[in-house]
Amino acid sequence: MNWVGRAIRRLEDPTLITGQGRFTSDLPAVHWVRFVRSPVAAGKLRKITTPKGAMVVAATDLIGVKKITPILHKFNYKPVGQPALADGMVRFTGEPVAAVVAASKEEAEDIADQVEVSIEEMSSVTDARAALEPGSPQVHTEASDNVILEGKVKTPDFDAVWKNADKIIAFDARSRRQNATPMEPRGAHASYDASTGRVTLTCTTQMPHLTRTAICDVLAFPESDLRVIAPDVGGGFGQKMSLASEYVVLVWLARKLKSSVAWTEDRRENLIAAFHSRDQYARLEGAFDKNAKLIALRSDIVANVGAYSCFPTTCGVEPLMAMAELPGPYDVQHYACLARGVITNTCPMAPYRGVSRPVVTFLLERLMDKAARAFAIDPIEIRRRNLIDKFPYKSAMGLEYDDATYKETLEMAVNAIDVRAFRERQKDSRAKGRHLGIGFATFSERTGYGSSAFAARGMDITPGWETVIVSVDPSGFVEARIGSSPHGQGLRTTLAQIIADEIGVTPEMIKVVHGDTDRAPYGWGTFASRSLVICGGATLIAARKVRAKLIKIASHMLEAAPDDIVLGDGLAKVAGTDRTIAITKLAREAYTQTYRFKGEIEPGLTETAHYDPPGTFSNACHVAIVEVNVETGHVKIERFVVAEDAGRIINPMIADGQVHGGIAQGIGNALLEEIIYDDNGGILTATLSDYLPPTAHEIPMIELHHIETPSPNSITKAKGLGEGGCIGAPAAVLNAINDALSPFGVEIDEIPATPQRIRTALRNAEAQNER
Amino acid sequence: MNDRSGITLTINGRDHAITVEPRRTLADAIREDCGQTGTHIGCEHGICGACTVIVDGEPVRSCLMFAVQANGKRIRTVEGLANGDKLHPMQQAFMDHHGLQCGFCTPGFLMLAVGVLEREPDISDEDLLDVLSSNLCRCTGYQNIIKAVRAAAKDMRKG
Numbered sequence: 041m042n043w044v045g046r047a048i049r050r051l052e053d054p055t056l057i058t059g060q061g062r063f064t065s066d067l068p069a070v071h072w073v074r075f076v077r078s079p080v081a082a083g084k085l086r087k088i089t090t091p092k093g094a095m096v097v098a099a100t101d102l103i104g105v106k107k108i109t110p111i112l113h114k115f116n117y118k119p120v121g122q123p124a125l126a127d128g129m130v131r132f133t134g135e136p137v138a139a140v141v142a143a144s145k146e147e148a149e150d151i152a153d154q155v156e157v158s159i160e161e162m163s164s165v166t167d168a169r170a171a172l173e174p175g176s177p178q179v180h181t182e183a184s185d186n187v188i189l190e191g192k193v194k195t196p197d198f199d200a201v202w203k204n205a206d207k208i209i210a211f212d213a214r215s216r217r218q219n220a221t222p223m224e225p226r227g228a229h230a231s232y233d234a235s236t237g238r239v240t241l242t243c244t245t246q247m248p249h250l251t252r253t254a255i256c257d258v259l260a261f262p263e264s265d266l267r268v269i270a271p272d273v274g275g276g277f278g279q280k281m282s283l284a285s286e287y288v289v290l291v292w293l294a295r296k297l298k299s300s301v302a303w304t305e306d307r308r309e310n311l312i313a314a315f316h317s318r319d320q321y322a323r324l325e326g327a328f329d330k331n332a333k334l335i336a337l338r339s340d341i342v343a344n345v346g347a348y349s350c351f352p353t354t355c356g357v358e359p360l361m362a363m364a365e366l367p368g369p370y371d372v373q374h375y376a377c378l379a380r381g382v383i384t385n386t387c388p389m390a391p392y393r394g395v396s397r398p399v400v401t402f403l404l405e406r407l408m409d410k411a412a413r414a415f416a417i418d419p420i421e422i423r424r425r426n427l428i429d430k431f432p433y434k435s436a437m438g439l440e441y442d443d444a445t446y447k448e449t450l451e452m453a454v455n456a457i458d459v460r461a462f463r464e465r466q467k468d469s470r471a472k473g474r475h476l477g478i479g480f481a482t483f484s485e486r487t488g489y490g491s492s493a494f495a496a497r498g499m500d501i502t503p504g505w506e507t508v509i510v511s512v513d514p515s516g517f518v519e520a521r522i523g524s525s526p527h528g529q530g531l532r533t534t535l536a537q538i539i540a541d542e543i544g545v546t547p548e549m550i551k552v553v554h555g556d557t558d559r560a561p562y563g564w565g566t567f568a569s570r571s572l573v574i575c576g577g578a579t580l581i582a583a584r585k586v587r588a589k590l591i592k593i594a595s596h597m598l599e600a601a602p603d604d605i606v607l608g609d610g611l612a613k614v615a616g617t618d619r620t621i622a623i624t625k626l627a628r629e630a631y632t633q634t635y636r637f638k639g640e641i642e643p644g645l646t647e648t649a650h651y652d653p654p655g656t657f658s659n660a661c662h663v664a665i666v667e668v669n670v671e672t673g674h675v676k677i678e679r680f681v682v683a684e685d686a687g688r689i690i691n692p693m694i695a696d697g698q699v700h701g702g703i704a705q706g707i708g709n710a711l712l713e714e715i716i717y718d719d720n721g722g723i724l725t726a727t728l729s730d731y732l733p734p735t736a737h738e739i740p741m742i743e744l745h746h747i748e749t750p751s752p753n754s755i756t757k758a759k760g761l762g763e764g765g766c767i768g769a770p771a772a773v774l775n776a777i778n779d780a781l782s783p784f785g786v787e788i789d790e791i792p793a794t795p796q797r798i799r800t801a802l803r804n805a806e807a808q809n810e811r
Numbered sequence: 812m813n814d815r816s817g818i819t820l821t822i823n824g825r826d827h828a829i830t831v832e833p834r835r836t837l838a839d840a841i842r843e844d845c846g847q848t849g850t851h852i853g854c855e856h857g858i859c860g861a862c863t864v865i866v867d868g869e870p871v872r873s874c875l876m877f878a879v880q881a882n883g884k885r886i887r888t889v890e891g892l893a894n895g896d897k898l899h900p901m902q903q904a905f906m907d908h909h910g911l912q913c914g915f916c917t918p919g920f921l922m923l924a925v926g927v928l929e930r931e932p933d934i935s936d937e938d939l940l941d942v943l944s945s946n947l948c949r950c951t952g953y954q955n956i957i958k959a960v961r962a963a964a965k966d967m968r969k970g
Binding site for chain 1: 832834835839842843847848849850851852853854855856858859861888889890892893898902905906907909911912913914915916917918921940941943944945946947948949950951952953954955956957
């Protein structure tokens, strides 16, 4: 029986659908915390006046607590520290200034309302380009020009190649600021155990071990005295992989009060202060030869990284990923890029699903469509001429692309659509005043990369590998303890499928344990489409070791050669005979009958494995068909087709679910979602009726087509796919909108393409024509 | 703010006699005073629908109702959907169609869909989409939620 490749139901679901899931905010606590936050974007903190008798903690109370200071050793990075509570200065609206502690949430909120914070307001800057202007307000003295890091690359002979171009296509694009908006806001519960002196921090994190390391670093106490639990976590999408300064305060309070304290963020706090992303300006220029072949690519990326640098990735994560992966799936060996991280008086940036790749894919795919138009060829044709089709391929940035199907997925999607019929329909509709458009996005998604990839960024803390411990207990049940920390990805199921195939039991007999630093081995958590590749790889290796041991034991028990033993259906069998022994029995023997093995087999049935692969590339082609209402600027997505290749698929149902969810977020990014600051650095989008994640109405049914190209860089042959949906969708939707609007001479190179932006562009074009 | 009233919330057939401040939301009362934490709170301003429960047969956002308003009313939450070990068809369909990932919005979607289908068993696909667009999910992209609810609607009609 092969479990890998089957769409089995998730082992996670029974608890979650019956209301038995355990989320951080479900825990009772003795004390509740409410943070008082800065109402202004920049200023000197003068005085905090608190109501009589209230417990209010400010930076001055946190004696000896270090700042959160992530480090990059490259790219002229300037380390800036983030205090757990604002220390003398406030740098963004929503920055925690004080923590009110009370017996209930309500009481803490009431007291917080009475805390008076006196701030000498200073001029602020929220826009990255404005922050680059000479004389702009300075956010940190360590970075006098507000540039916190600068990545630069220019391949040899770039200028000579550039000069030989037949056409240069250049444009400016803009990605507006977004919030990952997991449905569960962040929260933490810290509880002190007087008998051991340990604190247990239960929190909404994607990386429990790293949370432990970071907090123990800044509070200076041994990691063995802190247990971090990520219970059921209600989505993360990157927002929960960076350290929340609030968690530091919670642990500090638990130790101080020798009690339990809890904090649950409200939605407003989440929207204004729980990390933002994707706020980027970009200029992209492509040099094409006379055959519309891209020969050189140049880009200038300005990433607004907010007021502080997120831990552990640092704020380099967006600009540096943009620089490294911008050439995408296209064959172009000449490349120049300047990628800057700019600090501003805004909420800090953190990774959000896809990181910079939704933006760079949007840039590159807009470039391809613009070039196709300039050369008067079809958008499909220009992609055919430029997509990489020989592997392995070394990119201009030195990344090695393993086997992929850029062209095949494009053709698969094209065939699924019937583009010719669409073009006819588009023509007919235009004659009737209805404006349909089609947009393509072909992209690669770098996934499952280990420590070598992170080391290339010069990260002081270099994540990458994973450890898995698989053990079979004397009852024959299997436990896999993992360092990854899934929170919706279905990893308990997919890892159980991998193990089940190796050791011959059903997935129901396998429990995957994660999200508890006391139970799981040190690991880096779940982010960057890495868990199935890296943790899955370590799981496979550990399961194979267990398998080898089970076979050894069976060979003793059944008095047969190890090569003749087959595991399956809960049994060890001697091939070609009817001699069998139950695997549960073998497990029992491994502990209780070791004397029989005469020292040839070590006691117990626990194996550990590590995996640290170089990384692989998934790929896909997304096609959106939209209708733009030119009167209202409203965009309706009529059809969305995906042809994707993520290597071997462990569970097709779960894989499809990841793609659906990513695309929905990508459509939100393309059309709806935008965090807006006013001129004074206040946030105008602090509720879910202002910041708009898509609903069921905005997301079309998604048609999925698959190719499975196994990766040589992944021991399970699976490539990651958690982020791909999010990466391709904005580009496909924007290209479709632009195709729909092509009769009007309008180009929209900004996401989200809100009705207002579309109407403004159309109005400007009309005014232009009238002149 | 501190004048507490004694009320009785009947949750899944069981009476909970509690005392609450007038400002206490039904969501907080269900979770904190009655210990039924299956109902989740996602926004506290009535947009996301994670806290949806059924009050006297109607799906309600429990963050927008005060606990005192629910005094004496029949409240159903996700914990009461299954009949012992037998899952409600809606729960089964969410599992079968992968209608959940992180599971945080799930109780709200389950109660919304069950509440509406009990009231309107023959609701059209279009109206159902309207109903489902009143809650937010950030993981699934909705497609599988819609599939699950349509499948459950069929099962529920069969009874």
